[in-house]
Each structure stands twice: as C-alpha cells, then as structure tokens.
Amino acid sequence: MAGGSVTTGAEGSVLLKWIATLGLLIVVAIPCLFIVVQAIFPEFGSGSFAAPFSLFFKTLSDPALFGMAGNTLLLGVGTVICAAVFAVPLAALRALYRVPGALIWDGLLLIPFMIPPYIAALGWIMTLQPRGYLEQVTGFNMASLLFSVSGIMLIMGLNTFSVVYFVLSRTFETIGARYSDVGRVFGAGQWRSFWRITFPLAMPGLAASLLLVFAMSIEEYGTPAALGRRIGFEVLVTGIENRISEWPIDLPGSATLSLVLVGMALVAFMVQRWLLNRRDYRIVGGKPQASDKRSLGVWAVPATLLFAFVALLATGLPILAILATALSRTISGGLKPSNMGLDNFRELLGAGSDGLIALGNSLMLGTTTALLAGLLGAITAYSVVKGRGRFRIVLDALSITPNSLPGVVVGVGIILAWNQPWLPITPYNTPFILLLAYVCILLPQPVRYATASLHQLGDNLESAARVSGAGPLRAFTRIVFPLILPSMVTAMILVFAVASRELVASLLVAPVGFQTIAVYIWQQFDQGSAGLGMAMAFCAVLITTLIPLALISLLRWLTRGSVAGLS
C-alpha cells in the first residue's frame, strides 16, 4: 500500500503468512499445477511424460480459438457491465440509506446466486421462448432478446450481480456518508459528491467484485451453452466442455484452453491491482466518526420499487419458472390448472431418504466450506494487502485463478493431484476431497471480499494494537478480523450458498456413492424428470436461503448491534 518502500517493523504474523502460503499451495496451486502439467503432457493421466507439448500447440493454433477468445472477452466485459449497472445503485441505496425491508431484499438478492446457473438458464428459456410461460400468461415472448448476445450478458449479469451488490454495499457502508458530506459542504450536490467521492472511494469493492464477476462469467458454462449455441455464439468454455462432454474426450486440450481463461483472468487481475494501488482508499482511521444511515424521505417508494424490480428480474422470474415447472405434471401440458399439482413435490418427499441425505451432505459441506474458505480467505487477503514483497502478488494472483477455471477442469486437476498412487494418505474418495474442491473453487470470493475491506483499513489501527502489546496474531484476531468481519460474514454466506449447489466439480470428484443436492437435482434431470429436479431445486433454494438468514438473525441478536455492518 502507501509508502511501499518503507520497511516497517510491525510485520504481519509469520504464522498467518505460512497458513496463507501453505493453504493456497495445497488448495489451489497443486491442482493448478497438475492442470498445467496435463496441458503439456497429454499422457500424464496414465503417469507418462511422453510427447510433451504435442497437443498444446495444436490446440492453441486452432483458428477458431481466436473468435472464441474474442467472444469470451466480449461476454466477460458485457456481463461485468450488466452486473455493475444492476448492483451499483442498489448497493449504494442499501448502504447509505434506510431502505424499507433491507434484510428481505438482501435475502432475495442472494437467491440468484443459489440457483444453479444451468437451472436458471433453463428457467429463462422456459419463460421467454415461444410458447414459454411468459407467452402462456401474457401472450408474447421475448425469444429474440433471450437468444442474443446481449440477452446472454443480461442473464449472466442478473445471475452474478449479487456478488457486486454484496461486496459494494459493505464497501459503501464502511465509507458511509461522512466523506460525501464533506464534499457537500464544499459545494458538491448529492449526485456530484456521490460520483466524485463515495463512488471512487468504493473502488476496492467495485474492482474486487467486478474481477470476481469477470472470472466467473468467462468460465460459466450453463448459460452460454444453453443460449449461445443456438446463435452460434461460441466461447472458450463451450470449447472446453465440448472436449470433455462426449467420447472421445480431450483432457489436455481442455486444460490448455483453460490456461487461456486463466490468462484472461490474470490480465483482469492486474488491472484490478493497478486500480487499487494507484490510489489510497484507507478511510477507517483512528478518529472514528459516527455515521448514521439517512432516511430516504419521499424517495422511499421509488427506491423500494427499484429493489422490487431488480429482485423480480433476478430472483422472481427464475424462481417462478422453477416453481411453474415443479408444479406442472408435464411440460407440454403448459400452465393449465388441469396440468398443475404437487405430484413432483410428493414424489420428492416420497423418493425415500436419498434427497434428504443429499441435502444433509450439502449443508454440512456448505457450512464447513464457508468457515474454511472464509478463514483462509481472510488470512490470505491480509497477507497480501498488509504484507510486502513480490511473493504476495503471486499469492494474490493464485487466489483468483480457480475462479476462472471451469469446474470440470478444477475437478480433473484435483483428481490428478490427489489420486497419485505414491501418496501415503489422500482425501480422494472421501468427502474431504469435495471440501478441498469447494474451498478451491470458492476461495476467490472471501479473498476478494476481504481484500476490498482491508484496503479501507488504516494502518494505525493495527499498529496501535502492536504497540499495546499484541503480537501479530492477536492484532489480527482482535483488531483486523473483527473490522472486516461484516464483509467476511457476507462472503461466507455466499460461499455457503454456492457450495451447497455446486454441480460440476461435485459430479466429478465426489466419492463414489456420495450425493449432494446439486448432484441429486442433476440426476433427476438426467432421467428426464425436469419437474422433479425443479422441485428439488426449489426446496434447495428455499433451504439455502433460510439457513444463512437465520444465522444472520442469530448473530445480530447475539452481538446486539455491537458488530458493525450486520444490519
């Protein structure tokens, strides 16, 4: 951060640095390394280093690659813009004003994240395509928007903007009204002081969350596959998935293409770093200032309507589509009362304990992943932001990598890494491998959240703890961590949500016979019971939303407002 060339005597904890390094090494670096190795040595899967680079250059010299990479970039950037457009106003309103029903909107806006993307895409298709639910209800369809590049961006923006919303509302909340108020004293109107002061000050949150969205959208498969195929919009992930979706599969090729994705994400990462290091965003100083949320006054109604509108788009429509499908006996029967019924839900409950077991597994894994990833993320971000040396950039870059890798590829990397015959013990084929996979895939979230938060933290707060006799570890646990806790709680809720619905990696690395919610849903689909799958998806969304909400309420009650930002 500031004054980078000065040697400080209050280095962060060495222990934390080691935890971060080792954690990232085990969770991220090793699988990634094996992906690289696989890309280079096509025969590596069977333990042979034969024919290095034989497929590498062949894959990269595919003339179609250029177009796909361009499309990927276009899609990533477009999604980022859509997500920002949806999220920035909502986050600013949520953080700076007393929005009626704020917690409810938070809960609702969390849901797009909990709906598996392939289900959401299906929901959108079934709603908007000709004779879809929209046409059945209102008489018109929006197929031309749905099956277009901007439609894909819009839908992916709607699926991912909650990341931006949550990070940004934390960031804005920390900034508060104080700094823009100062601007207003100096003659800036409300808008100008927002755009000149509050918004630029939120750059850590904005850059971090948009980086996440970018990385997520270039590796996202479900939506571009469902919508883009039809209009010939091919992106790199479709290329990757095609290589491993049917016999014969091409692991080295997909690994190689994944590296292109990683490269793109790293470029985005460098842009984010540059943005954050160019300026100083430390606004949590040693002279705390009270900052209350403002009342919206007459704007309460329009603001509520805006929230309602976005929540309807991002959550309402997909959920309604899911519900409609779940309640329909047959899809071809349409939304006729005679075709509606609780059959699918009844079958779900009657299907024996399988669904329940899957649910239990997912919740268990989700919770553990949230805690582990949250902690490791906070520690990593701390080592990166407050540490020094070139090494921390490597750590930082590593922490975003899994987010840009398609789940299948991460899965393959993890199998390659942990199913080596010479390993004395291995988590492979136990549920722990799923934990490892989830932490790997989801670590980028808490790291970015914590990074955004840490960039706002003045140095003297930690310094004061050190001078007061706290060792580096205690300074972290007593001062730094509590100060970023509100962000971390949000990050952990998101991690929980995604972990309890993650499909692709789960499918690939789950121990034989071990089921999670996502796998269960997918299997229903695979048998052709879209209705049953949708019913399960609906229940899963309901449960994964209610659990974190209950947790927050409990936390709020326990801390009774003494932890900032839990509101």
Added chain:
Amino acid sequence: MFSKSSAVSGAPALSLQGVSMSYGAEKVLHQIDLNLAAGEVLGLLGPSGCGKTTLLRLISGLLLPDAGQIQIAGTTVAAPRAGITLPPEKRGLGMVFQDYALWPHMSVARNVAFPLEMMRVGASECKDRVTRALDRVGLGAMAERRPSDLSGGQQQRVAIARAIVAEPPLVLFDEPLSNLDRELRETMVEEIADLVADLNLSAVYVTHDHAEALTLANHVAVMRGGWVEQLAAPAELVDHPKTAAVAEFLRLGCLLPALHDAENWLIKGTDLSLPAGVFGGAEAQVLLPEKALRLDANGPNKLKTEVLRAQVRSTGQALTLRVVGTNHVIRHLTPAPVRAGDVLELSFSPEDLRWFPVADPHH
C-alpha cells in the same frame, strides 16, 4: 454554487436563534443565540465536549437542529418548525474539520481543488488558485502527494487550504491549528486574519488556544456544557467575565471564595480580608485577575504569597504561588529570577477584582 450577491445586504453573515440539538436522549446544545456581522470573526471557546463541533455541524447543515433557526446571510437555512432545511452545498461554506476529513483517494492538489471544481472554475484558474492556497499554508511542494503521506500538521494545513481556496463568504474553522507549531500557528492566524479582512469574509473559529481566539475574533463566545456562557468582544471578555466559570475557563486569574463576615469580605476559611466589593449577598467568588497583579509591592492592596513552583518559559518564569495562609494558588509570569520557597508580595487594585455569585446560572 453560491454567490455573495445573493446575501441580503446588511443582514448578519450568520445568525442562530434558540438552536437546540440532542444526540438521542442526550441534549448537547441548549438555546444557542449567536449573531455574526459580515466581515467579522466569531471565536468559539469552550472545554472539550461542550458542543463546539456540534454547533459547526449545525451551521454547515451536516446536522439538523431540534429547535430554533439558523440564518446565513439573511437566508434561513434551517428551521425545523418551518420545515426548512437547506442542504450543505447550498449554504456557500468552507470548513476545516476537526479530523481534517481529507479524501484519501485524491492527491493534495485534488483535495484542495475540489471546491473550485464544484464552482466550475476553469482549469487554469483553478490550478493557480490551488497553488496559491497551498503556498499560503506552506505546502506548495507537496501538491502531488497523497494525504496519507503527510505529517499530521501537513494534513491539517491541507484541510485549511481546502476550506479557504474558494474564498466562500462564511468559513467554519474547527480547531484548525491544533497540530501546528507555534511559529506556523502565528503565521497562519495572520494569514486567516488577512484573508478575512481582504475578502470581507466571515468566519466561525473554534479553538482551544485563547490567544488565537482573542487575536483573531471580533467576538468570542464561551461555551460550557452546551450553553453559551458569554458572548462578547475580547477586551470585554477579559475585563468583565460574566460568570466565575468563564473567568476560570479563560484562566484570568485566581478565583477565591469570599464570605461577608459582619462588615468585611474575608477569604473563606481564613481571616485574610479583601477590599470591599460592590456585591450584595453573604457569599461570593472573587476573581483576582492575573494581569492585575504586580510583583512590585507598591499597589494599594497586597497579598503575601509563597512560590510553590517556578517553571521555565521562553518569555520568563511561570510561577505557581500559594496565598500564604490558604491553599489557593495564583499563577504569575515574571521575567525576574525567582525560586521555589521564596515569599513574594503581590499588589493589586480593588477595582480590578471581579465579583460573582456562588450559584451557577444553568447547572
């Protein structure tokens, strides 16, 4: 953004009537009435936590009063009864915040340029004025730094430069020189005085440094516990403090409790008599002003004191004297070489004494 012509001519630059304000249940400002003529400086003095910053925040529009009304240049900017609240940006102010409140993401120059940009001042003029403002506070060389790479005093000066760069008709200063050394402080006080005089600005100036307030302000308000105890010109304040509390706070001298015993006023608990005052009642507090005391024992009244402590000051020695026969201490600054233990005779005139009732008006 704001224009001097919009002011109702002849109206006071600032006027507060019956302004009250609470944080939650705790009332921190009571019935504040203040008036400030255009071109004048109002000093605000008062102990820590008495509500000075809160008052400035009310004037700037960052807080709203619970009752009363505030007018700036004749325009009512806040009046809860009438439902009027003008947002801060419409009030035409500059302000130095107690915690500086610099924007960390902008360079020093950008911080200072902000008020000008809000007035849509052209780029080259803006640059000139920023340079001038930074030069005024001695930071011309640091324009491109980040605020966080400055020392505390340098940051404070950036805050001053930002407040004055646009030369707004009313400037609010919240302890603007607290982190500066004395030399710089004196220069800055002069700068501010010149600025106010040259541009006919008005200012409210919160400070803990009496000298600063007395030098700069045309009127000084002494606050205590959310009340204005006295509002007066500096000379009046020093010569005729309204209450014992004001005298005490301003460190005007030694406050002695006095009892009217038969026909004499005596220092309570002793038999030291005081010159008769024009004060009714049986009990009083008497101020023995420091500036009325002479070390040359040839005034009309005398007091025997013992030197408790003699501390070096750059302009002489600061003595702590005990009135012999009592526990009351008197402070006195003298260039003469004196040691602890010496017995000194101080003289004063009875007309310099100030008499106050014992009970406090508000508390």
Added chain:
Amino acid sequence: MFSKSSAVSGAPALSLQGVSMSYGAEKVLHQIDLNLAAGEVLGLLGPSGCGKTTLLRLISGLLLPDAGQIQIAGTTVAAPRAGITLPPEKRGLGMVFQDYALWPHMSVARNVAFPLEMMRVGASECKDRVTRALDRVGLGAMAERRPSDLSGGQQQRVAIARAIVAEPPLVLFDEPLSNLDRELRETMVEEIADLVADLNLSAVYVTHDHAEALTLANHVAVMRGGWVEQLAAPAELVDHPKTAAVAEFLRLGCLLPALHDAENWLIKGTDLSLPAGVFGGAEAQVLLPEKALRLDANGPNKLKTEVLRAQVRSTGQALTLRVVGTNHVIRHLTPAPVRAGDVLELSFSPEDLRWFPVADPHH
C-alpha cells in the same frame, strides 16, 4: 509482556545512536542521537513535518531505521547493521498516536482495557485499572460509549488513557493534548507528570506547545528538518539557544542581523549600535530575548520602539513593537494599557544578548 526487571539497571531508558530514516528517496531523519534517563521525560519540539512522529514510530518499532541503533532500557531493539529488530509488542511501550488510532469496533472501556488484556491482567483488576485510567482523563462516565460518539478532545483522552493504563516503562506521547482546552491541558500535564514521577516511568513527549514541553520535560530536543538542533534542559535551552533557528523557533525574542562596522556592531542596514558582543566575525545574528526586555527605561541599554499592534490576552496585552528606524519587530506582553502608535522605550542588559553565526550548520 514486558517487565521492569528485564531492564539493565542503570541503563538509560532510551538511547538512540546515529539513527537515520528515509521515506523512499526522501530522508526525513538524519543522525539522531538521544539519551533519556529512567524516570525522565524527553520533550520533542519542532516545526510541522520535521520528523517527530517518524522518530516516535522508530522508537516504537513501527518503522525500522536505515542506520543507527536504538536501545530501550539497555536492550538493543533496532540495529539494521546487526540485523536486530524487536517487534513493537516486545518493547514494552505505551503510545498516544497523533491520530489517536482508536479501534472503532470496541467501546471506550474495551479500547482502554486492550493493553491490560494483552498482559493477561485478571478481569476484575483490569476493570479497576480501566476505570482509574478513564477517571484520570475525566471520561469515567463514557466508558460504554463507542469512540465514534465522542468529541475530538474526548477521543484524544481515550487515547491517552489507553497509553498509560498499563503503566509501561516507556510512554511515547505524540501531541497528546493538542485537541484539549487549556484548563484540561494543564490538568493533564500534571497528571502525566505525577504518573511519570510516581511510577518512575520514562516518556518521550512530542508537542507544539512550548509551555507543555518546558513544564514536563527534563530535557528538550529541538528538531528541524530531520536534525536535532539542540538537546538541553529547559532552562539551558531558553537561556542558551544553540542556534538562531532554535531561538527563532522557541520564540525567545527578536533576532536582529548585525554587522561589525569598524569597531561597533550595528543592526544591519541601520546605524543603531548594539553593545559589543564576544563574537568573532564580521556578521552575526543577535537575539534580543523577550524576557530580557523591560518597559521601565532604566536598564543599561535602551531601544526605542513603536507599538504596531496591541492584542488582548487573558494576562494582559500582547504588543507587537517595531524597532524605530528598522523593520524588525519585537513581541512583548505587558499588563500595562498601551495603544497602537505609542512609542515605548525598552531596556535590556548586554549580557542577555545572544550571538549566532549567520550560516546554518546543516542546511
């Protein structure tokens, strides 16, 4: 965490040898040598931006010096040559940060309790000591508030309470009283002095208030541009400033340029003669100390001055005087009623004059 017994007995509480430090390419501390005996207070005075805070951060271990070494109670805590760096928590310090560095997520009481918790003091003792520390700074009633709900001065006092609550052997104060009113400041200075004396603590005390430094400190270091100009006891500093810059900074009086013309010393550009000094060379700067000047025109040497300005102070009038026939100004405080335009004769003794060379030793 730290124990007084670990100190090498007889070793100075703090000792810096040849300490230098740069921020990037900019060198902000040059060859600092300081020694502080146990039980003493070292005052640090110097203009804004001269490196005082940086020096404290070096002592506390928050920064590392580029060269030199630092010892606390006989233990080397930083010596880049030898590769020694003791982290801050091992140095047994208390510190008041210039920006307070209060933790926003903890109540006032929790903030203050933190150093005790780090020493694993039992809960009930901890509570007692926190209460005592908060009472010392007058904030007993605000223990459960959040720091953000306090006024600036109250926050500063929380920072003081936190620094002293654990009674660490060495306390670093960075302008700890800058946001307090004078009354409170005097009380706090006494509190700090008592604390240091009672517990045999040592302290480094950065301030911009000369009175504070001279009252509290056994030795005062005057810094300028990263150099220590003079390190001396208060009386010595005031009586024998080492350089013109020190005299100027301490506002000891009027500095006049003097030229040795044939056999007389004259004020440069005039024909006013000065009493002959014991100073070699053809050019010099002469300090006419304020405390040596008397308004009664019966001293051995005299100077005619004109009153430029007379400002009200609580202890009299602050005069700005111009030496007649020159542009040099002299400051003087007098209880006598004087007006601008009056011509006054000031007297002084030649032995009070101080002579300095014109060239600056460092710059």
Added chain:
Amino acid sequence: DVTVYSAGPGALIKNLAAGFTEKTGIKANVFQATTGKVMARLEAESSNPVADVVVSASWGTATDFSAKGLLLPYESPNAETVPDFLKMEGAVAQGVAGLIIAWNTQSGTPKPADWSDLAKPEYKDLVTLPDPAASGGTYTLVEAFLANDMSDVLQGLKDNGAIVAGANKAALNPVLQGAKAAVFAGVDYITMSAAAKGETVEAIFPTSGTVVAPRPIMILKSSQNQDDAKQFVDYVLSEEGQKAVAKVNLMPSRTDIKVDRPLIGDLKLLSNEGAPARDDVLADFKKIFN
C-alpha cells in the same frame, strides 16, 4: 465390492445395483454422470484407477479402451443371445438406444415420417437438433449421413431454420414446451420416457433408416475385484438385468428379451462404413450449420 462408473440413465444403474446386491450380497458402489464426466474421471484416475466396471453410452469407448489394452477379456455366459455386432473382446452392450425424430403431437404440424420431412416448409423454424459435439447419438447419425451421401438432408434442415441446441435434453425441451415441433436426431428412450410421463411427444423411427448407440459394459483390467465385476456383468445381462434395461425404454441387447417397443431387429440401420474421421465429421457439420 464392485465399483461401477456409469453414464446415464440414473434410474437404470440404481436399479441394477440394487438388484445385484439383493441377488449376490455384493455391494455395488455407483458413480453416475454423463459419458464425458465418466471418461474424464477415468482418464484423470488412470494412474491409480478406482473403477471396476464401466458403462458408457458410446461404443467408441469400448473399441478405444480395448485398443489401449485396458479391458479384461470376459465372455459372460448370459451374453449368448447378444448379437455379434454388440459384442467384442472385453465389452458387451448392456442396452441399445436408437435415434429418432421426437415430435410434439400438439404442435399442429403433420406427423413426420422421415428425416427429410423436417426440411419441409411445414417445419420451418420448428426443428432443433442436438450438437454432435455434445451428443454421441447425433454424432453417429451425422456420421452415417455423411457416409451415405445424405448430407443434403442436413443442408435442407439448416435452410429450413433448424437450430443446433446443446445436448439431447436442451434440444428436447423446446419441443416439449411447444416452442419447436420436432427434434431431429432425438434419443428414443428419453422421448419414450417423456411420453410415458404424459408429455405430448412421440418417438418416430424414420423410414429411411437410423443408427443405434449400443452402450458397452466393460471390466477394467486394473480392477482389484474382478470376480465381483464379472458377477455384475452377468447380472446386467441376466433376464432380470435386461428387464431393468427395458424398463427405462432402452432396447435390451439380448434378442431373447421381449418388450413392447421396436427392437434392434425391427429397425432399418444405416451403415457407417466409409465415414470420415471424427474431426472431419464435426467440421463438415459445422460447415453446414454456421
């Protein structure tokens, strides 16, 4: 114990495993996913294999594995009535899927009888087809079309506004909802199952012939549980196992199992002789559809 990696349908392998355990007392651990995921996992695990038995949806897997020498040669006694073209050294078909036209009976279009019908104006913009890159069945059909000089049918489809829509399910969904009328190259058992659930969709075997996708079951040479694995294969090919196969509307590979749906023997099959290599097939397809 026996560990089975199986590519869909999930209900089938679940029933088979349960039935096997009930009959033999041997536990069957099942990993069920798409062919691609199963193969990716197998390949990633190949330095330390976990699976004993593999069920794939693509016959090519079996030939390829066999060529690499990964398969344990085993001729199950129950495989006697399996036609020769569904057997090879180390692998035998568990069941067979056929490629069909999946047509929505409520779509208001005439019932198509052959592939080329879908290029008619009545079906303008109403046909989907799975992507051969993501669907083994479609690939096989396209391959056969190219081998038999029928690529003009594909061109006709393209000109008639047919769209390529992801994998099998993604192509079927719009037809179910009525957005489209028919899937070109639908999969018979998926369509039949949907129809059985009440969806208004019908599987039509085109008159000019179609292709089938045999689903090989094979035992890996690396298996540590070869006896159990052999028993599993025996069970799958037993009458009970084949009934389970038929229950999900796949064609049993044994000809002596009678079920109420067109069986291999009833179908006119297109030959794949002389088809170009995979990359060329996909490239040719792409040339038409893009």
